Amino acid sequence: MKAGEQIEGLRREKDVKRNLLTIALPKGKLLPESLALLSGVGLDCDEVREDSRKLLFEIPEGEAQVIICRPTDIPTYVEYGAADVGFVGKDTLLEENKDVAELLDLRYGFCRFVVAMPAGKTPPRLADGGYDLSVLNHQRVATKFPRVAQTFFSDLGMQVTPIKLHGNIELAPRVGLAEMIVDIVSTGATLRQNKLAEVAPILEATTRMVANRVSLRMKYERIQNLADALREQVQRGTAARLSDLPGGKGERV
């Protein structure tokens, strides 16, 4: 056993004895709802702030600690057991493809993966109203999600060249870096502002609760209790939102 593994093992043993739960939360768009959810199930997150340089927050009454990570790093922290559980977008989970257990759909951070390209250069239409994507074979796709993009096109029997970028993906086709993009769309405003048109939906994503597989065995009750409380909270939130709709009855119809 390597020294690092030994230390990790000892740290884990100590945490299990103390029953300490480490929760990894994504900084950025998903943080406010993540904190609201945790506070809603009795973990007081009032001290957790993204704007401080502090990255680890103890919640002693809840026998927990919260760590704030880059969203794309959450699956890594959880896979290695540096965090027992984490909240992360399904998009990131698919792209990072780490060995973690997906426990719960937290139902916020809704977004869609799409293929988009300059509005004036979209492929010809098919009889069913969709676009004939076959003309895009062997073209370049700018994306933060090369795995998702490649899987989508290879399932269609096509090959594309992914160009990995870290942000502002919509710029790439405008300046000739790629013919198309695979990216997240929420309101569609960024596509419109950059004169891009959606040519194919890929999949929909929301935030998920994930767990380290060893933690799930060693801290089963703690993690399950947290997941159950969160599930209840999420269902209550969804029911409340539905009952706000005209004629809503607080139930999905």
Ligand SMILES: Nc1ncnc2c1ncn2[C@@H]1O[C@H](COP(=O)(O)OP(=O)(O)OP(=O)(O)O)[C@@H](O)[C@H]1O
């Ligand atoms: N426009 C959006 N609307 C709703 N949810 C979104 C939107 N964009 C991203 N998300 C969701 O929020 C998650 C985090 O996005 P955010 O923009 O905060 O971080 P990021 O910059 O993508 O992460 P990183 O810094 O690790 O690259 C995404 O993985 C996705 O699940």
Ligand SMILES: O=P(O)(O)OC[C@H]1O[C@H](OP(=O)(O)OP(=O)(O)O)[C@H](O)[C@@H]1O
């Ligand atoms: O459909 P919309 O509501 O306009 O949202 C979509 C945008 O949101 C995300 O970008 P983000 O804000 O995370 O910035 P990034 O380009 O730096 O990733 C995504 O990559 C799109 O650019």
